[in-house]
Amino acid sequence: MDYVHQFAPQLRRFLAQQISDARDAEDLMQEVYLRVLTLKHPEQVRNPKAYLYRIAVNIAYQHRLSCEAASSCVPFDELSETHASLPSSWQTSDPEAAAELCERLNEITQRLSPLPARVQSALLWHYHDGYTCEEIGERLAIKRNRVKKYIIRALALCRAAGEDAADSMDETSLARSAA
Numbered sequence: 001m002d003y004v005h006q007f008a009p010q011l012r013r014f015l016a017q018q019i020s021d022a023r024d025a026e027d028l029m030q031e032v033y034l035r036v037l038t039l040k041h042p043e044q045v046r047n048p049k050a051y052l053y054r055i056a057v058n059i060a061y062q063h064r065l066s067c068e069a070a071s072s073c074v075p076f077d078e079l080s081e082t083h084a085s086l087p088s089s090w091q092t093s094d095p096e097a098a099a100e101l102c103e104r105l106n107e108i109t110q111r112l113s114p115l116p117a118r119v120q121s122a123l124l125w126h127y128h129d130g131y132t133c134e135e136i137g138e139r140l141a142i143k144r145n146r147v148k149k150y151i152i153r154a155l156a157l158c159r160a161a162g163e164d165a166a167d168s169m170d171e172t173s174l175a176r177s178a179a
Contacts, residue, residue, distance in 0.1 A: 003048035
């Protein structure tokens, strides 16, 4: 058990690095202590440092998964805010249709998540905020043609995933914004 205290500062820094938050790292460090304390046969641990780091890696991984799961869900209270932020042509007074629309938007978000943030931003700024390719290019400090490639790449990913909501985004508006 002394090995926990011996490696605690290093382990704390490691956890803070893994999750990018020193306060959460303290909480996760407590979890490491708890797991070590609940060991049935602590004397059987051959390499204490490696064992502690394995516990820390597992805890950090579980923490990241729980954070991702929490951020991908929209609480029921926020559905009305999400609905209100949609373009007026997409809004509906039917709560069931609004919930379905929010669900579909969440699906699109999940499908776009593997793309780099710049590509996601380009698509969002173009279709949600109405920026032209030139304006997006200025914001991202890239050329207009690169912006068009970003948007087309994101749309292709939506279509490849079978998302028909992306088909409602008219590609002719992309051509108009390039003019």
